[in-house]
Amino acid sequence: MILSFGWNGPLSGLVCGVLFGYVLQRGGLGNGCRLSAQLRLQDWTVFNVMFTAILVAASGLYVLELAGLVRQTDLFVPTTYLWATLLGGALIGTGMSVGGYCPGTSIVGAAAGRLDGIVFFVGLIIGVFLFAGIYDRIAPMLTAAAGPEAQTLGQLLGLPVWAVLALLIGCAVAVSWFTRRTGTSPSITCAD
Amino acid sequence: MRQRPIWNAYLAGAALGLVLLLTFVLTGHGLGASGAPTAVAAAASDVLAPTATQGNGYLGPMVAEGNNPLNSWIVWEVLGMGIGALLAAWWSGRLRLRVEGAPRFGTGGRLALALFGGIASGFGARVSAGCTSGLGLSGAATLATAGFVFLIGFFGFGLLTGLLTRRMWQ
Structure with missing residues (x-):
């Protein structure tokens, strides 16, 4: 039996979204001061939440694949376009260090009544317009230095999946250990 | 209302990982966000300047043949995100208008x-x-x-x- 249902209707979107938004909010990731504090190395919540989530989901997918319940070929695996992928990440990092959020967390912040989160989301829409305005001129750059389609770290490093997972878990545990004194700082507030 | 403290980062991460895993099993892809403002931009642009939008190399394909970019999984997911985050903020006593x-x-x-x-x-x-x-x-x-x-x-x-x-x- 294969568990990839391919349910992409409104109900599936709403259910996944409600859970996503709820968890981000309760994890403290709707707070722009806490989010941007990660990039000033004053708080490690973003790293710890994100890497735990990545490793739990990646391990879960690995187990489901081993059990024959999920096929890797049924999953969407993005492709690297070295410059575009790096530049996009850099701009989103800059947006967070200045404006406090990334696209998803601005929605979470806004939903708790933060007007700066709403304004950030308006900025996202303006950013799309600016991008569309110059798309024809920058299009070749967006697909330059393409990696192999849907390449995984295992394929890149020539390692089995379990070894990649073990390596990533080791890195995450090491970073969390060395930053444990900062961790999730209780004193992060932006209140005026 | 008294504020409930935020979840421990590792527990929040584990919960987020399970939500992400569920999303992969249900849909075949993960969670996203930036697709929604993109859809809003394409839809708004199509209303305000249909000719320019349909001729645009990036937005054009999204509105081609009368397609409504707002009718997509990612827009429903982001709508759900807003609802879930609102419920969580209300439940934890953090729902109030402010500028941070x-x-x-x-x-x-x-x-x-x-x-x-x-x-x-x-x-x-x-x-x-x-x-x-x-x-x-x-x-x-x-x-x-x-x-x-x-x-x-x-x-x-x-x-x-x-x-x-x-x-x-x-």
């Missing part, structure tokens, strides 16, 4: 920075065809090289600008 941001600045300055950050982020998410959710979180969960390349750009450059703008958040 760099403490050095007043309301106007904070909103200006949020707008600037949003523009950089919205533009950037189109350059990389995904944001912290779609590429950083969901991409990395499939162990895609692209997810980790994105995270290197995000944390690498974000740390640089974060440390440079450190004083305005004091």
